[in-house]
Amino acid sequence: MxxxxxxxxxxxxxxxxxxxLLSLLCLKASAQTGxxxxxxxxxxYTADTAHWAVEAMVIENGKIAYVGSRDSALIKFPEAQITxxxxxxxxxxxxxxxxxxxxxxxxxxxAQLYSCESIPAVLKVLKNQAKKQKKLEQPLRPDNWIIGRxxxxxxxxxxxxxRTDLDAQFPQTPICLSRVDGHAVWLNSAAERLLxxxxxxxxxxxxxxxxxxxxxxxxxxxxxxxxxxxxxxxQSVEQAEQLALASGLxxxxxxxxxxxxxxxxQSLQNQQKLHLRLNVMLSAGESTFAYLAQxxxxxxxxxxxxxxxxxxxxxxxxxxxxxxxxxxxRLHHRGLQLMSPQELGGYAYFxxxxxxxxxxxxxxxxxxxxxxxxxxxxxxPGHDARWRVEHAQIVTPNDWHYFxxxxxxxxxxxxxxxxxxxxxxxxxxxxRMQGAYAYQSLLDTAGILALGTDFPVESLDPLNTFYSAVxxxxxxxxxSQPFGATQALSRRDALLGMTHWAAYxxxxxxxxxxxxxxxxxxxxxxxxxxxxxxxxKLRKIKVKATVIAGExxxxx
Numbered sequence: 001m002x003x004x005x006x007x008x009x010x011x012x013x014x015x016x017x018x019x020x021l022l023s024l025l026c027l028k029a030s031a032q033t034g035x036x037x038x039x040x041x042x043x044x045y046t047a048d049t050a051h052w053a054v055e056a057m058v059i060e061n062g063k064i065a066y067v068g069s070r071d072s073a074l075i076k077f078p079e080a081q082i083t084x085x086x087x088x089x090x091x092x093x094x095x096x097x098x099x100x101x102x103x104x105x106x107x108x109x110x111a112q113l114y115s116c117e118s119i120p121a122v123l124k125v126l127k128n129q130a131k132k133q134k135k136l137e138q139p140l141r142p143d144n145w146i147i148g149r150x151x152x153x154x155x156x157x158x159x160x161x162x163r164t165d166l167d168a169q170f171p172q173t174p175i176c177l178s179r180v181d182g183h184a185v186w187l188n189s190a191a192e193r194l195l196x197x198x199x200x201x202x203x204x205x206x207x208x209x210x211x212x213x214x215x216x217x218x219x220x221x222x223x224x225x226x227x228x229x230x231x232x233x234x235q236s237v238e239q240a241e242q243l244a245l246a247s248g249l250x251x252x253x254x255x256x257x258x259x260x261x262x263x264x265x266q267s268l269q270n271q272q273k274l275h276l277r278l279n280v281m282l283s284a285g286e287s288t289f290a291y292l293a294q295x296x297x298x299x300x301x302x303x304x305x306x307x308x309x310x311x312x313x314x315x316x317x318x319x320x321x322x323x324x325x326x327x328x329x330r331l332h333h334r335g336l337q338l339m340s341p342q343e344l345g346g347y348a349y350f351x352x353x354x355x356x357x358x359x360x361x362x363x364x365x366x367x368x369x370x371x372x373x374x375x376x377x378x379x380x381p382g383h384d385a386r387w388r389v390e391h392a393q394i395v396t397p398n399d400w401h402y403f404x405x406x407x408x409x410x411x412x413x414x415x416x417x418x419x420x421x422x423x424x425x426x427x428x429x430x431x432r433m434q435g436a437y438a439y440q441s442l443l444d445t446a447g448i449l450a451l452g453t454d455f456p457v458e459s460l461d462p463l464n465t466f467y468s469a470v471x472x473x474x475x476x477x478x479x480s481q482p483f484g485a486t487q488a489l490s491r492r493d494a495l496l497g498m499t500h501w502a503a504y505x506x507x508x509x510x511x512x513x514x515x516x517x518x519x520x521x522x523x524x525x526x527x528x529x530x531x532x533x534x535x536x537k538l539r540k541i542k543v544k545a546t547v548i549a550g551e552x553x554x555x556x
Contacts, residue, residue, distance in 0.1 A: 036060045036080035037550070038073050043529060044090040046515040047499040052492075057090070059521040062549035067515055088544050089529045091495065092515050093250025093522035094462040095502035097411050098390055098452030101252050101278070102261060103182075105240035107456050109140055109232055111148030113177065117155045119165050122148075122177070126166075130173065141226040143194060146170070149178040149456065151186065154317065154423050158329075163188050163211025176225055181315035181457050184214045185221055195224055205338045215314040215336050237268060241276055245554040247461045248524035248543045251277035253411075253452065253506055255359070255390060256309040258283055259291045266303050275553055277302045277522070279506040281309035281359050284347065297356055306507065307357035309390070310347070311338045313367035316393065316420065316427055321364035324396065328429040335364050341374050348378050352385065357507070359388040359411070365435060368395045372402035379406045388450070388505060391416070394428065394436045403446035409505050410442045411450040414469035414489075415458040421483035433484070439469065440487045449489070450505035451497035462498055463541055466530060469494040475539045491531050521550040 039057040046054060046067055056073035058066040058080060066073060073080075111129040116122045129146055133139070141147070153160050166175050166188035174191035178184070187195075188211065199208075206217030213221055244252070257265075257280055268274035280303065282288045288308060297306035314320015314336045319327055322335040348358050358375075362368045371389055379385050385407040392410040403410060417424075417437035425433055443449045451465050458464070467475045469489045472482040482488070489497070503513025512520050525545040528537055545555030 036065065036077050038070075038077060038080045038082045039085070039090065039523075040070055040073075040082065041085040041090045041525065042087045043531075044515065045092075045495065045531065047092045047496055048514045048516045051516070054515075057515055057521075057523075059550045062521055062551070064515060064517050064519050064521050066517055085525050085544065088525050088527055089531075090515070091248075091524050091526065091530070092499040092513055093524050093546065093548065094248045094498050095251040095253070095506075095513060096249055096452045096455070096460070096462060096465075097253045097450035097497075097502040097505055098255045098413060099252050099455045099460065100182075100256065100457075101240060101244070101254050101276075101455075102237070102257060102265065104456040104460060105236040106228060106233060107149050108236045108239055109228065111146060111177070112150055113148050114150035114152075114180065116151060119156065119161055122151055122161075123166075123169050126170065126175065130170075138229060138231070140228050140232055143174055143226060145191075145226060146173055146175045147177075147225070148175070149182070150180050151177055152180045152317065158423070160209070160212050161186055163192065166211070176221065178218070178222075179315075179318055181317050183218060183315040183320050184212055184318040185218045187211050187213065187221070195221060197221075205336055207336070214318055215311075215320045215338060234268065234273070237265070238273060241274055242554070244276060244460060245546045246543060247463070248526070248546055249276065249460070249462055250522040250524065250546060250548050251279065251503075251506075251508075251512055253279045253281065253450075253502070255281050255452075255454075256283040257281070258285075259288060262303070262305050266300060269300070269302050275302070275548055275551075277512065277548070278304070279307075279508065280305045281307040281357075284308050284310045289347070289350070292351075292354060292356060296354060304506065304508065306355075307359050307388075308347070308351055309359045309361065310344060311361045312344065312371055313338060313362060313364050316363055316424065319427070321394065322362075322367040322370075323364045323394070323428075323432075324366045324369070325432070327427055329426050334366065337367070337370075341370050344371070345374055345378065348374065348387075352378060357386060357388065359390050361390045363391045363393040365394045365396045365399070365432065368392060369399050372399055372408065375408050376402050376406055379408070381405060383407055386505060386507065391454075392442060394432065395438065395442065396432075396435045397438075397441070399435075400438075400441060400445045403442065408446065409448055409450055410446050411452065411505060412437075412439055412442065413452050413454045413458065413465070414439065414494075415453055415464050415474070417472065417483055417487075418468045418474040418479060419458060421479055437484055438487050439489055443489065443493060448501045448504065449493070449497045450502045451494065452502070463526075463538075463543075465498060466491075466494050467535075467538060469497065471535050473535075477539070495530060521547060523547050525555065 037059045055070040175188045177186040203217045206215045313322035320336045360371045362371045500513040503509045528541040
């Protein structure tokens, strides 16, 4: 859902592109070398259905050499060093199948509005942000823009804010605040003046009212906001990585970057300033298609770029999701369609012929019906395309069958269900809730489910994903009862969705996602057992260590 605020291309010097190309040619894979290690723990869950749980795992040169019993490991590898995690449990490294890592990193320098339950609370955060920015030696942006994210009108009664709510406190400082889902922004008058916005202007696929700009309008605005200086952003990326590692994440599916953004992150990896694995979806656009037509996809040791992300509709929270019938709380309104099926189909045929994965943001039942029907027409049975419907949030039961006989993967975010629970039915009415957040039904039909968070729309913690998927409640305990309990996933399926199935959705099942011989030694160590501990214990679960390619990057 989340989209970056600025036109990042403006801060990428041409030298980075050259550095990127040279590094791909010259740098060798940075697999961890060293003595063999035998990893033991109370339980090692492999996410491999043939050997679901084992006692020991052997690591050699950053890869898994053996999984099985402890006694067999000691006999086969008598010279190996032993690392015993005691009563802890080991799992494949968690993969977030849909997130916005660069946007999250950028936001670490910006105003955080997620917990604001009133407009005065928003203003208080903005005042503190203004003070913090004045103390910086180098401005984050020209014109001292204040950027924030995370506001949600549902937390203060459902009424959208207006520009005048900001103008009294900030008459001269331009302010742009992204809604929690990234599909709407809130501007003050100073920002509108700098952007030269005329209220008579029309942006197709968007709407605006009193300082609120939705979907295509929000994109138009974000592209025109001055970019954050690159040094500050690089520091934020390093900070964001540490937070991800501390949560047990080893690989991320970055849901929408420009070619230049992906190359810049690649350069950080090549400089050993970024260690996470990244599976990048490029944002659809003329520059992306021109690049792919000339150069095609690319892959390095820890980055894969072989997918393109499209937006077909907006978000349910801002009433931009495209519905088949009117919103129950806004009559004569069915959301926003951001692309025609004909336009999307033309690009999809081009990408299919290039062997590039297509990933489409679709939240409303009408948007999902459109994209599923289109995929069904373009893909032939037996074609291993693994095209993805990102979010698949509201899918009419009559449309579920589309997932069953083509290579189409639902990529969902279980924490959206528990976050949206207080107000989702007010948007959809009871009769449409059967197809909303229907993860078990989607799994029954598709046979696979890739799980993510969509952070920074939600927390980046993958353990929240597991908890919401299995218990249909939130770890913080805000929900008094489970939301849509009949659509809960089993613990086994939730773990597969965060590991093996997520890897499969990114064409990486032969490298990561399971703990079996020949795959990368990416794993996470937890102090609790996800498969057996009760809900109360799992609310307090903690990460003890995170390992990528045999190298411990968090904990010990």
